[in-house]
Amino acid sequence: MSDDQPLIVHVERPDEAPIRCTFEPLAPADVDARLRKLACPESAVFDVRRGARADAVSFQPCPAHPSQDRHVMRELVVCGQVWTFTGVFDGHLGDATVEHTAYHLPIIVAEHLEKHLSRRLSPSTVLDPEVVRQILTIAVTSFDEAIAGDVLDLFPGGLDTIASRSDDEIRRVINDFDGTGENYKKARLCLYGTTALVALVDPAHENMWVAGLGDCEAVLVAPASNGSWTCEPVTNLHxxxxxxxxxxxxxxxxxxxxxxxxxxxxxxxxxxRCIGDTPFKMPVEFTRRILYNLYPGVSDPTPWEIFLSRNRTPPYISSVPEVVHRRLAHTAPGNRRPFLILATDGLAELYADMDEDMTRADLAARWAASVGTAWGVGGQMPQENLALRLLRDALGGDDTVQMSQMLTLDMSDPWMDDTTIVVQVL
Structure with a gap:
């Protein structure tokens, strides 16, 4: 850590006057160490022979506010064959639903794949990409429907009988602290929500499906014959x-x-579009009778009632993902590998702070260049964590003053959004 005294920086805030904050000037080696400590870089190797792997970081430098982002990098064994599943999730209002989603959604996808693939005449049967798209869609939507459905199942007759139940009765059911607490955990999931952006790759590494809900970004980058990279944003922002x-x-x-x-x-x-956020998907009675009675209750329902008064024909938020299919090439010029970037919206916001006129195409090209230059002479597979490389570029790159500001501002509130990145080498 540097021996220099803290410096002053003016931090711009939307629709507010800038504030003066101190930051700690760091030496280059200290920048590297602090960034690694905060970003927690990790990697998963999927196929050594093919060079398939994924790198990830999840970053929120404000110590008083733990990140509500989550990510997944794992293999799914389906009918004895190995699929890869990666994803980023941007939780909001709380971390219960995003934690639940990151853990359980890969399991649900694997179960749906297993159910369908076990019916095939033989493992060698060619799999229709449209079928997998439908499987992925059904897996995501059914997972989301179960969040509210599991709570309604606690009340025989569902919403139709809620009006006849007292608040005390509802509280006893959902606040089961003298028992297992499972009812409470189920109901709490309805309070929060999360975006989801996941990628599924088949065992032969010939096909990839990307499913998105919300405003995370996916960019597919492929090597071009002239030594450059082509890049394609493969998701729409919801x-x-x-x-x-x-x-x-x-x-x-x-x-x-x-x-x-x-x-x-x-x-x-x-x-x-997102997972959870049940008050925007269910009739107002669900929120007023069930969620208002969930411990510790709603101290001031005024903000809730403002949007509930507009809730006339739910659902307003969709849980149907947009799913894109892409075929993957087995060979690439110069041994370089195509790769997929998955990122929560915090990454795009960091670049927008650099240049507010940057388009999504510009953003994709910048990401492709940042990661692509990690490939060495002759297309050697980079050893560094590619997600960490991209995060550093977004935070300030080799500018140690800018990096020091982003890593060490003395503020009690977050000065940047949670940012999570997965870079998957295909």
Whole structure:
């Protein structure tokens, strides 16, 4: 750590006056050490022979605010064959639902694949990419439906009988602290939500499916014959800045001008597709009778009632992912490998702070260049963590002053969004 005294920096805040904060100037070696400590880089090797692997980081430098992002890098054994599953998840309002999703969604996907593939006449039967797309879609939507469904199952007759139940009865059911607490855990999942961006690769490494809910980014990068890289954003952003998403919600809720208000669903929440966020998917009785009674209760229901008053024909948020299929090449010019970048929206925000005019195409090209230059002479597989390389580029690269500011600002509130990256070498 540097012996220099803390310096002052003015931090810009949206719609607020800038504030003066101190930061600790770090020496280059200290920058590296601090970044690694905060980003917790890790890797998973999927296929040594093919060079298939994934690198990940999850970063939030403000010590008082643990990250609500999660990521997954794992293999799924389905009918004796190995698939790879990677993903990033951006939780909001709390971390219960994002934690639940990151752990259980790969299991659910594997179960759905197993159920379908076990019916094939032989393992060598060619798998239709459209079938896998449908399997992935059903797995995600059924997983999300179970979040509210598991709570309704606690009350025989479901919502139809809620009106006849007292608050005390509902509280006894969902706040089961004198028992296993399982009911409470189920109900708590309904309070929070998470975006999801996952990639599934088949055992032959010939096909990849990317499924997205929310505003995380996926960029597929492939080596070109001239030594450069081609890059393709393979997901759409499901938020109020996407006209097609706004049109979809308005089409599904005609004559409801407040279905989308200020580029937010019911004027409240930014992602138009996600897992959880049950108050935007269920009738208002679910929230008022069940979630309001969940310990410790809602001390001030006013903010809730503002958007609940607009909830007339739910669901307003979709759990149906957009799934894209891409075929993967077995060979690449100069031994370089194609790779996939999955990132929560915090990464794009870091680059937007550098250049607010940067388009999604510009962003994809910048990411491709940052990771692509890690390949050595002759296309040697890089040994460094590629997700950490990309994160460092977003934070300031070789600019030790900028890096020091991003790593050590003395603030009690986060000065940047949670940022999680997975770079998967295909």
């Amino acid at each position: 938020n109020g800045q996407n006209p097609s998403e706004v049109a979809r919600v308005r089409r599904e809720h005609p004559n409801e001008p407040e279905a989308v208000l200020h580029e937010r669903v019911l004027g409240t929440i930014a992602p138009f």
